[in-house]
Amino acid sequence: MDSKIWLSSPHMGGTEQSYVNNAFETNWIAPLGPHVDGFENDIQDYLKNGSIVTALSSGTAALHLALILLGVKQGDEVICQSKTFSASANPIIYQGATPIFVDSEEDTWNISPELLEITIQDRIKKGKKPKAIIAVHLYGMPYKVDEVNDIASAYNIPVIEDSAEALGSSYKNKKCGTFGEIAILSFNGNKIITTSGGGALITKDHTTKQKAIFLATQARDNAVEYLHSSIGYNYRMSNVLAGIGRGQMQVLDERVQARRKNFEIYKEQLKTINEITFLNEPESFFSNRWLSCVLTPSEDIREGIRLALLNKNIESRPLWKPMHQQPVFSAFPSYNNGVSDALFANGLCLPSGSNLTENELDRVISTIKTYFRAC
Numbered sequence: 001m002d003s004k005i006w007l008s009s010p011h012m013g014g015t016e017q018s019y020v021n022n023a024f025e026t027n028w029i030a031p032l033g034p035h036v037d038g039f040e041n042d043i044q045d046y047l048k049n050g051s052i053v054t055a056l057s058s059g060t061a062a063l064h065l066a067l068i069l070l071g072v073k074q075g076d077e078v079i080c081q082s083k084t085f086s087a088s089a090n091p092i093i094y095q096g097a098t099p100i101f102v103d104s105e106e107d108t109w110n111i112s113p114e115l116l117e118i119t120i121q122d123r124i125k126k127g128k129k130p131k132a133i134i135a136v137h138l139y140g141m142p143y144k145v146d147e148v149n150d151i152a153s154a155y156n157i158p159v160i161e162d163s164a165e166a167l168g169s170s171y172k173n174k175k176c177g178t179f180g181e182i183a184i185l186s187f188n189g190n191k192i193i194t195t196s197g198g199g200a201l202i203t204k205d206h207t208t209k210q211k212a213i214f215l216a217t218q219a220r221d222n223a224v225e226y227l228h229s230s231i232g233y234n235y236r237m238s239n240v241l242a243g244i245g246r247g248q249m250q251v252l253d254e255r256v257q258a259r260r261k262n263f264e265i266y267k268e269q270l271k272t273i274n275e276i277t278f279l280n281e282p283e284s285f286f287s288n289r290w291l292s293c294v295l296t297p298s299e300d301i302r303e304g305i306r307l308a309l310l311n312k313n314i315e316s317r318p319l320w321k322p323m324h325q326q327p328v329f330s331a332f333p334s335y336n337n338g339v340s341d342a343l344f345a346n347g348l349c350l351p352s353g354s355n356l357t358e359n360e361l362d363r364v365i366s367t368i369k370t371y372f373r374a375c
Helices: 016-025 034-047 059-069 090-094 113-125 145-154 206-216 239-249 252-269 299-311 339-346 358-374
Strands: 052-056 077-081 098-102 132-136 159-162 182-186 199-203 292-295 347-350
Touching (some): 059 182, 077 113
Antiparallel strands (some): 052 199
């Protein structure tokens, strides 16, 4: 049996252990400490543009707090990009709100500005103006920031920028994670850098950050006793995991470079196969290429490639199944144009880790070429 090639596995840089050891040596094991502060500062220095960062237990936790901070409550409606992972939509349900799913456009595979405006107008006609918009940088490709933000501004609806997959990506030379009223990052084990599990909330002012920290630490009031006048959550990142993150931040640019190189190798080596196409970057868009994705002419061919790779112990995965196709969300309103349905049916994510070796890339490419020769 050939060794396993993973879709996107963690990749340590070498200095993470020293930060973790320091946390143990100083007994800073709790969900606070110098590495939490240091990790937040590291991210802020990387993103720039006035970013104020709060390190949390997950990207999902960050999305949940973003909705709370924007005042989303039971009965409200929140627009959410349909082509995404379920964690983008689940926090809407946590708040008792209603997700309104909007389909994608073909240039970036992200939320369609045209359909977004149609959706907003229709929801307003139905008597329910959306409370927020969750826009996602899918697979590291920025969404159409200017168009989406201009529409949101015209209707005075805040944008939550889901940058869980896009740390290291940029739009017009400005880092993803800095475009929304509130933005979020994820440091899950499969992301471009990882803290094992973790995320971050990005706000524009320290007052909002302090509200986020209050909610993320069980909403304990300023009193001698444990006094609570609000519902809180256990969402803060630990000092140990933040230590891993500090080491990972030191190699972030290298990780982006490696993943982009993977994409270019796939594109070059598979260019003679007419049945495979890639998503190119529009002008002024820069993707971290978190995952290298291909499109095929049909679901049968997509599955044929996936199973051929699986037979060689190589992990691949269909593009995210749209939220409007998910059983748990099927009853909620959705505004569809068929783009995300076609992407799901025909698209495949290839192994993309920054730690892929040349031999592993060759195995993936050779397996795909062999599949098409046998067709």
